[in-house]
Amino acid sequence: MRDLVGKLVTSALEALQEEGVIPSEAALTIQIERPRDKKHGDFSANAAMVMARHARMNPRKLAQMILDKIPEDSAVERWEIAGPGFLNATLAGDARAAVIGKILKERERFGLSTIGGGKRVQVEFVSANPTGPMHVGHGRGAVIGDAIARLLAATGHAVEKEYYINDAGVQVGVLGRSVLFRYRALFGDTVTIPEGGYPGEYVIDVAKALQERDGDRWLETARSDQAPPEEVVDFAIATVMAMIRSDLDALEIRFDSWFSERTLHSDGKIAAVLERLAAKDLLYEGVLEPPKGKKTDDWEQRPQTLFRSSQFGDETDRPLKKSDGAFTYFAADIAYHHDKAERGFERLIDVWGADHGGYIKRVKAALEALTGRKDILDVSLVQMVNLSRGGTPVRMSKRAGTFVTLREVVDEVGSDAVRFLFLTRSGNAMLDFDLDLAVSRSNDNPVYYVQYAHARVCSVQRQMEEKGLSATVGEDLDRLVEPAENSLIQLLSKYPEVIDNAALSGEPHRLPYYLLDLASAFHTYYNGHRVLEEDGALRNARYSLVEAVRQVINNGLTVLGVSAPERM
RNA sequence: GUCCCCGUAGCUCAGUCGGAUAGAGCAACGGAUUCCUAAUCCGUAGGUCGGAGGUUCGAAUCCUCUCGGGGACGCCA
Numbered sequence: 001m002r003d004l005v006g007k008l009v010t011s012a013l014e015a016l017q018e019e020g021v022i023p024s025e026a027a028l029t030i031q032i033e034r035p036r037d038k039k040h041g042d043f044s045a046n047a048a049m050v051m052a053r054h055a056r057m058n059p060r061k062l063a064q065m066i067l068d069k070i071p072e073d074s075a076v077e078r079w080e081i082a083g084p085g086f087l088n089a090t091l092a093g094d095a096r097a098a099v100i101g102k103i104l105k106e107r108e109r110f111g112l113s114t115i116g117g118g119k120r121v122q123v124e125f126v127s128a129n130p131t132g133p134m135h136v137g138h139g140r141g142a143v144i145g146d147a148i149a150r151l152l153a154a155t156g157h158a159v160e161k162e163y164y165i166n167d168a169g170v171q172v173g174v175l176g177r178s179v180l181f182r183y184r185a186l187f188g189d190t191v192t193i194p195e196g197g198y199p200g201e202y203v204i205d206v207a208k209a210l211q212e213r214d215g216d217r218w219l220e221t222a223r224s225d226q227a228p229p230e231e232v233v234d235f236a237i238a239t240v241m242a243m244i245r246s247d248l249d250a251l252e253i254r255f256d257s258w259f260s261e262r263t264l265h266s267d268g269k270i271a272a273v274l275e276r277l278a279a280k281d282l283l284y285e286g287v288l289e290p291p292k293g294k295k296t297d298d299w300e301q302r303p304q305t306l307f308r309s310s311q312f313g314d315e316t317d318r319p320l321k322k323s324d325g326a327f328t329y330f331a332a333d334i335a336y337h338h339d340k341a342e343r344g345f346e347r348l349i350d351v352w353g354a355d356h357g358g359y360i361k362r363v364k365a366a367l368e369a370l371t372g373r374k375d376i377l378d379v380s381l382v383q384m385v386n387l388s389r390g391g392t393p394v395r396m397s398k399r400a401g402t403f404v405t406l407r408e409v410v411d412e413v414g415s416d417a418v419r420f421l422f423l424t425r426s427g428n429a430m431l432d433f434d435l436d437l438a439v440s441r442s443n444d445n446p447v448y449y450v451q452y453a454h455a456r457v458c459s460v461q462r463q464m465e466e467k468g469l470s471a472t473v474g475e476d477l478d479r480l481v482e483p484a485e486n487s488l489i490q491l492l493s494k495y496p497e498v499i500d501n502a503a504l505s506g507e508p509h510r511l512p513y514y515l516l517d518l519a520s521a522f523h524t525y526y527n528g529h530r531v532l533e534e535d536g537a538l539r540n541a542r543y544s545l546v547e548a549v550r551q552v553i554n555n556g557l558t559v560l561g562v563s564a565p566e567r568m
Numbered sequence: 569g570u571c572c573c574c575g576u577a578g579c580u581c582a583g584u585c586g587g588a589u590a591g592a593g594c595a596a597c598g599g600a601u602u603c604c605u606a607a608u609c610c611g612u613a614g615g616u617c618g619g620a621g622g623u624u625c626g627a628a629u630c631c632u633c634u635c636g637g638g639g640a641c642g643c644c645a
Binding site for chain 2: 031033034035036037040044046049050052053058059082083084085086129131166169170171288289290301302304315316318319321322323324326328329353354355356357358359360361381383384424425426428429430432444445446448449451452453455456457459460461462463464467497498501505509510513516517520523524526527528530531532546567568
C-alpha cells in the first residue's frame with residue numbers, strides 16, 4: 001500500500017517535471033510516512049514541501065498542482081492537502097481491510113520479507129569467557145544478539161549465529177588452577193583460594209566432576225603448585241562451556257557454530273594474518289605513548305609489534321604482541337574476523353558489551369586493511385544491566401563470588417519474561433533490572449499484557465465452539481467500520497514495516513513496543529465490542545479481525561523467541 | 569586529555585529517514601464486570617525534550633559549543 005501511494009505521487013511529480021513546473025534535474029526524493037494523527041489519513045507525502053524550493057513556489061500551491069496530477073486509483077478514497085503542504089491519502093475501506101485477508105492467508109509467513117536477498121550474514125554474540133556461568137549482563141547481550149539474528153532471518157537473510165570461545169588466554173589457566181585448588185579440598189586438604197583465582201561455587205562442581213572422572217590422578221600435580229596440565233584445563237573449559245550452553249538453552253538460544261580461539265593459534269592463522277599485514281607494510285616495531293587519564297606509575301616503555309591502525313581511523317597504533325612475544329588478544333581478534341570474512345559472509349555483526357566499545361575502531365581498521373572493505377562489520381554495543389532488588393542495588397563481584405547468575409534469574413522469572421524485558425529497551429541505554437519486580441508475576445510485566453491479548457483471542461475461539469457458532473474468516477470485512485476497528489487494521493498493516501525497520505536498524509526493541517501497541521489497541525477493542533455477535537456477517541468480520549491480531553502477535557512473539565500461550 | 573553511550577512527565581522509558589498539537593507504562597486521583605478471561609478497559613492530572621547557538625519551509629531528532637551521569641583508553645579479556 002505504501003509503495004502504491006508513493007508510486008501515485010511520484011507519477012504526478014513526473015508529469016509536472018514534463019511540464020517544466022519542476023526542473024527536470026531535481027531528484028524526486030519524497031517520503032511516504034504514516035501520520036501519527038488519524039485525522040491525517042493513512043499515508044502522508046511530503047512531496048510538495050520538498051519540491052517547493054526547486055519549483056520556486058509555495059508548498060501549498062505546489063501541493064494543489066501535484067494533487068491535480070495524481071492518477072485515479074480505487075485503493076485511495078481521497079487526497080487532502082493539510083498543514084504546511086502535506087498530501088494526505090485516505091485509503092478506501094476495502095483496500096485498508098485487505099490486510100486482514102492477507103494475514104489470514106499468509107498466516108505465519110505474514111511479515112516475513114525478502115529484503116535480505118539471501119545475503120549471508122553472521123551474527124556473533126555472547127562470547128562470554130569460559131571461566132564461569134553467565135551473568136545477567138551476558139544474558140542481555142545474548143537475547144539481543146539472538147533477536148537480531150531472528151529478525152535478519154525473518155527478512156530474508158541467510159543468518160549464522162556464532163559463539164567465539166576465548167579458550168586461549170591466561171584466564172583459562174587461572175580457571176584450571178582454581179579447579180585444582182578445589183580439587184585438593186575434596187581430598188581433605190585445607191586450601192585458600194589464591195589471589196586472582198576464581199572463588200565461585202561452580203568451581204567446586206567442576207572439581208567434583210574432575211574427581212568423578214579421574215579420581216586422585218591430579219592430586220600430586222595440584223599439591224605441587226605447578227601450572228595446571230592442559231588436560232585439566234581442557235576439562236574445566238569443557239565443563240564450564242556445558243554450563244553456559246545449558247544457560248543459553250534455558251533462554252531458547254541456540255548457536256549454529258562455536259569457534260575456538262585456540263584453533264587460531266594452532267592453525268597458524270594469527271601468524272598468517274600478521275604476515276599479510278606485514279606484506280602491506282602495516283606492521284612495525286615501535287614504542288607506544290603512555291595512556292592518558294590513567295595512572296601510569298608502572299608504565300614501562302617497551303618496543304612492541306604494532307599495527308598501523310591509525311591509518312584507518314583509529315586513534316593510535318595497536319600492539320599485536322605482548323612484551324613476552326605472545327600474541328595479544330587483539331591479534332587473535334584480527335585473525336578471527338579475517339577468518340569470518342574469508343568464510344564468505346557478506347556482512348558481519350558483533351554484539352559486544354559496551355565496555356568493549358573502544359575496540360570497534362581497531363577491529364574495523366584491521367578488517368579494512370585486510371579485506372579492503374570498510375563496511376563489512378557492524379558492532380552493536382549493549383549497555384550494562386544494573387541489578388537491584390526491591391529498589392536497592394545488588395553489588396556484584398566476580399572476584400568475591402557474589403553475583404547473581406543469569407540462570408537464577410531465568411529459573412525464577414522464566415525465559416519469556418526475561419527475553420521480553422531485555423528486548424523492550426534500546427540496547428544502548430542502560431537497563432535497570434529489579435529482581436523483585438521481574439520475579440513477581442505482577443501485572444506490571446509487559447510480556448503478560450501481550451501474551452494475554454493472544455490468549456484472549458484463543459478464548460474467543462473456544463467460546464465460539466462451545467456455543468456451536470462458526471465464522472468464516474476473511475468474509476464481510478466491509479462490516480468493520482468502528483474507529484477502534486480501523487485503528488487495529490492500520491496497526492496490523494504496519495507490522496511488515498516494523499519487522500523490516502527493526503531488522504535493518506539492528507534495533508529489536510521496536511518490535512516489543514509495536515506488540516504492546518497492538519495488544520493495547522486490541523484490549524481496548526475487546527472491551528467495547530463483542531466478537532461473537534448473533535449477526536453472522538458481523539461475526540465473520542470481527543472474528544477475522546481478532547484472528548488476524550492473534551496471528552500477528554503470534555508472529556511477532558515468535559521472532560522475539562517468546563511463547564504465545566493459548567490460555568493464561 | 570581523547571573516544572563511545574545516555575539526558576524527554578514524579579519514576580522507568582518510546583519517539584521511524586528531520587514532519588503536523590511530543591507519547592506509553594508505573595505511581596496518584598475518579599470510574600467500568602447481567603455480556604467472548606478485570607492478567608482488561610475508560611477518564612483526570614502531569615512537559616523549558618539538560619542548556620545555548622546554528623542549519624531550513626519545519627528540530628526531541630542534524631551540526632557546533634556547554635553542563636550532568638555512565639563506560640572505555642599499553643602488555644588483561
